[in-house]
Amino acid sequence: MIYDFLIGPFVDFAFMRRALVAVIAVALVSGPLGVFLQLRRMSLMGDALAHAILPGVAIGFFLFGLDLWAMSVGGLIACLAVALLSGVIARLTPIKEDTSLAALYLVSLALGVLIVSLRGSTRDLLHILFGSLLSIGSDGLILVVATAILSLLAFAVIYRNLVVECFDPTYLRAVGGRGALAHMVFLILIVLNLVAAIQALGTLMAVGLMILPAAAARFWARSVASMIALGSSLALVSGLLGLMGSYHLDLPPGPAIVLVAGLIYAGSVIAGRFGGLTRRLFPGAHLQH
Amino acid sequence: MAVAHLHTDHHHPHTEHRAGPTVTDPAIMLANVTIAYQRHPAVHHLTGAFAKGSLTALVGPNGAGKSTLLKAIVGLLPLNGGSIEVADRKGLAFLPQVTEVDRSFPMTVREVVDLGHWRRIGAFRRLSPAMRASSAAALAEVGLAGLDDRPIASLSVGQFQRVLFARLIAADASLIILDEPFNAIDQRTVQDLMALIERWHVSGRTVIAALHDLDFVRAHFPDCLLLAREPIAWGSTRDVLSAANLAAARGQADGWSGDADICAA
Numbered sequence: 304m305i306y307d308f309l310i311g312p313f314v315d316f317a318f319m320r321r322a323l324v325a326v327i328a329v330a331l332v333s334g335p336l337g338v339f340l341q342l343r344r345m346s347l348m349g350d351a352l353a354h355a356i357l358p359g360v361a362i363g364f365f366l367f368g369l370d371l372w373a374m375s376v377g378g379l380i381a382c383l384a385v386a387l388l389s390g391v392i393a394r395l396t397p398i399k400e401d402t403s404l405a406a407l408y409l410v411s412l413a414l415g416v417l418i419v420s421l422r423g424s425t426r427d428l429l430h431i432l433f434g435s436l437l438s439i440g441s442d443g444l445i446l447v448v449a450t451a452i453l454s455l456l457a458f459a460v461i462y463r464n465l466v467v468e469c470f471d472p473t474y475l476r477a478v479g480g481r482g483a484l485a486h487m488v489f490l491i492l493i494v495l496n497l498v499a500a501i502q503a504l505g506t507l508m509a510v511g512l513m514i515l516p517a518a519a520a521r522f523w524a525r526s527v528a529s530m531i532a533l534g535s536s537l538a539l540v541s542g543l544l545g546l547m548g549s550y551h552l553d554l555p556p557g558p559a560i561v562l563v564a565g566l567i568y569a570g571s572v573i574a575g576r577f578g579g580l581t582r583r584l585f586p587g588a589h590l591q592h
Numbered sequence: 593m594a595v596a597h598l599h600t601d602h603h604h605p606h607t608e609h610r611a612g613p614t615v616t617d618p619a620i621m622l623a624n625v626t627i628a629y630q631r632h633p634a635v636h637h638l639t640g641a642f643a644k645g646s647l648t649a650l651v652g653p654n655g656a657g658k659s660t661l662l663k664a665i666v667g668l669l670p671l672n673g674g675s676i677e678v679a680d681r682k683g684l685a686f687l688p689q690v691t692e693v694d695r696s697f698p699m700t701v702r703e704v705v706d707l708g709h710w711r712r713i714g715a716f717r718r719l720s721p722a723m724r725a726s727s728a729a730a731l732a733e734v735g736l737a738g739l740d741d742r743p744i745a746s747l748s749v750g751q752f753q754r755v756l757f758a759r760l761i762a763a764d765a766s767l768i769i770l771d772e773p774f775n776a777i778d779q780r781t782v783q784d785l786m787a788l789i790e791r792w793h794v795s796g797r798t799v800i801a802a803l804h805d806l807d808f809v810r811a812h813f814p815d816c817l818l819l820a821r822e823p824i825a826w827g828s829t830r831d832v833l834s835a836a837n838l839a840a841a842r843g844q845a846d847g848w849s850g851d852a853d854i855c856a857a
Contacts, residue, residue, distance in 0.1 A: 342697070463715045467707060470697040473688035477666045478710040478763075525698055525743050 312550050319550065321444055322436045325503040326542035326560070328451035329512060332496055334535025335458045337517025338527065339489060342469045346514050347401065353497050353510040354408035355385035357415025360431055360501055365422050369430070371442045371502065378498045378506070385411060386490070433557040434505035437549070443502035450499035454492050461485040466527055508557035512538050515564035522575025537567050615641040619767050619798040620665055624674035627657070627664050633672070633855065634660040636821045642800060644679070647793040649813035649829065650802045653845040656819045658802040659689065662771050665800075678767065682711060685765030687756055689772045695744060695752055702740035704755050705730055708762025723762075730761035735784060750781035757785055768792060770801040774808075786812055806833055820844035 312319045340349045359381025360374045367373035385407045393400035419428045439447070458465075461484075467475040468482030475482040500509030516537035517530070524530040545560025552559075573580050618641035627635040635657040642648055650658050663669045665676055666686045678684060685708075705727045706719060713719060719727075731737055734754040744752060753773065760768055770789075774782045790812065792799055803809055809816060809829060816829040820841040825832040 460715075466699075467710075469694065470699060470704075471688065471693045471707075473663075473668065473692045474686060474707070474759075475710075476668055477684070477686035477688075480710060481715070521698075526700065526703075527698055530698060 308547070308551070312547075318437055318439075319546075321439050322546055322556065323543075325436060325439050325444055325447045326546055327539065328448045329496075329500055329503050329509060330538035330542040331535050332451040332454045333509075333513045333516060333538040334520075334531045334533075336454070336493060336496060337513035337515075337538075338520065338530045338534050339465060339469070340493070340513060341517050341521065342527070343486075343489075346518075348404060349493055349497075349510050349513060351389075351404040351408040352382055352386060352493060353506040354415075355411045356382045356497055356501070356506045357431070358411050358418060359384075360506075361415040361418035364427070364431060365418050369427070371440070371446065374431070374501060375446065375498050378501055379494065381411065382494045382497065386494070429555075430505075431501070432505050433508055433555060434501060434503050436503050436546070436556040439502055447499050447503050450495055454496055457488060457492055461488050465489055504557040504560065508561045511561035512541065512564055515561065515568045516541060519564075519568040519571035519575075522571040522577055522579050525577065538564065541567060615643040617644045618642060618677075619644045619646070619679050620800075621677040622665075622674070623676075625661075625664065625671060625676055626673035627660050627669055628672045629660075633657075633821060635664070635819070636855070637674070638819070638823045639674075640817070640823065640826050642798060643815075644798055645793070645796045646798055646815050647789070647813055648800045648815040648817060649809040650800060650817050650819060651804070651806065651809055651833075652819040652824070652841055655821075655848065656841070656845065657821050658819055659771050661819065662686075662769050662800065662802055666769060680766050683766035685760050685763040685768050687760060687768075687770045687773055690749065690753060690756075690775065693756070695747075697744065699744050700740065701731065701736065701742050701744060701747070701755050702727065704744060705758045705762050708759040708764075711763070726764070727758075727762050730758040731755075733761055734758045734788065748778075749776055750778045753777050753781060753785065757788060761788075765797065767798045768800075770799070772802050772804075774803065774805075806838075809833065821848070 313323055336349075337346075340346050356378040359377035359379065361377070362381075363370065363373035363375070363377030385404075389400060389403040389407050392398055392403040396403075398406075415431075416428065419431055464475070464481050464485035467480060468485055472482050496513075497506045497509055500506055503509070504512060517534040519537055520530045520533040524533045541564035542560050545563045546556055548554055548563070549556035549559040571579065576582070620642040622638050622640050625635060625638040626633055634655075638661070650661065652658055660669060664671060665678065666684065667678075667681070706723070708727070708730065709719060709723045712723065728737075728740070731740065734757050736751065736754055736758065739751075744755065747755065757773075773785065777785075789799055789801070801813070803813075810833060813829055815827065816832040817826045818824040818832050818837055818841055822844060824841045824844065825834075825837045
């Protein structure tokens with residue numbers, strides 16, 4: 304019974320084993336990405352960048368069909384263009400960066416959907432928006448896993464600079480730290496992982512797997528390191544449960560995974576140890592001192 | 593140099609004070625320093641030196657460029673003119689204004705104090721047992737012994753400022769620069785931290801602090817630089833904080849407006 308539910312699908316089907324590997328890779332790297340997005344108050348920017356990828360992916364699809372590399376390179380170019388453009392607009396005009404990001408990503412989303420529908424079907428559109436975890440190819444799997452490994456190594460290098468850059472950037476610069484460089488590398492890692500995730504969850508669901516577990520972790524953990532560990536763990540649990548749910552209930556895997564992450568987040572908001580709603584409503588008897 | 597300021601000429605009654613004290617063994621040399629934001633000078637033609645081992649208060653009206661000058665000395669802002677020479681740049685420690693630090697960040701007291709060792713450990717090396725011991729001693733010196741594992745988010749403003757001072761102690765710096773260290777801090781903490789600054793002074797460290805409370809400066813700081821974008825006076829606190837100089841600083845501040853002519857100096 305338990306075997307049929309938990310293990311059988313992976314023994315019986317190669318596509319489930321591939322999906323499992325992809326989910327583990329994406330989940331592990333989602334922890335640090337999501338936690339630092341949150342600590343830098345950039346969660347919304349991550350979401351905007353995920354949308355910004357779409358027209359690039361769509362143009363790649365329009366010219367070359369469902370080709371892994373064309374879509375990835377297109378997404379990368381579009382994402383960098385939007386990030387740069389929103390920065391330029393924010394510096395040179397009275398528009399603030401959040402507004403210019405919102406403006407650009409709405410246009411990007413519209414443009415992306417329009418371009419895909421020019422050539423493909425609704426099925427292709429769904430494939431691009433939400434990935435195709437259950438039919439991921441070898442190339443896609445290698446891209447996802449290699450990006451995850453590279454990102455975790457890069458995090459190990461920039462970690463201490465990035466933490467202090469979030470906490471006290473002025474002090475870090477005064478003692479000769481490389482906060483600005485760490486921040487740049489972090490932005491590049493976000494873009495790379497969103498692009499790689501096109502294959503697995505789709506960029507929109509991938510950013511969900513970054514932000515929701517990290518936000519949930521803040522209710523249970525009190526240090527950056529434990530938030531990251533918990534963020535990755537919760538992303539992994541969401542990924543596995545979502546994948547099982549998708550297999551047994553015949554649901555699309557990306558949305559199933561993000562909804563599990565959403566449930567975990569909702570539970571943390573209600574019952575979280577640090578700042579959860581029930582703690583606020585029922586604070587318990589006061590202490591002696 | 594004074595006559596050339598087209599837009600502020602009529603505000604300059606104290607040109608004889610405008611070059612700072614000459615010093616034989618300077619910790620910091622400023623030569624004709626100008627720092628501007630969008631072409632408006634925030635610090636304008638400042639020349640002088642901070643002696644090694646001096647304890648100097650930096651005072652002036654709001655917008656006088658105090659914070660700007662300190663950040664430029666630390667190397668955080670580019671100069672538009674002139675030069676700043678710091679004798680022992682590796683021995684410099686800086687306390688940012690408390691508003692520039694994320695006090696809700698998920699970090700413990702001990703982790704913040706350990707950042708004082710950054711110049712020795714950088715991004716990759718581990719803390720040595722001696723560094724750990726010095727962090728613990730620093731916490732004890734600011735009166736927070738035993739709070740090592742407390743998250744900083746649970747501290748009061750005063751306690752948090754004590755933690756940042758412990759970080760300065762751990763840095764073991766020869767030159768300590770404090771940007772508004774006592775803003776919105778309770779009286780008891782101000783007393784304790786001022787006593788700490790005086791111990792730094794006695795042990796021969798150079799200290800510069802941007803401050804507001806003039807009576808407090810008169811009571812605790814031997815030297816003073818009165819800045820109103822232009823240097824108004826620089827020297828011993830008793831001479832600098834004269835009624836005439838303070839009036840000149842206020843007069844200078846009244847003349848600041850959105851438009852100004854190009855400075856020919």
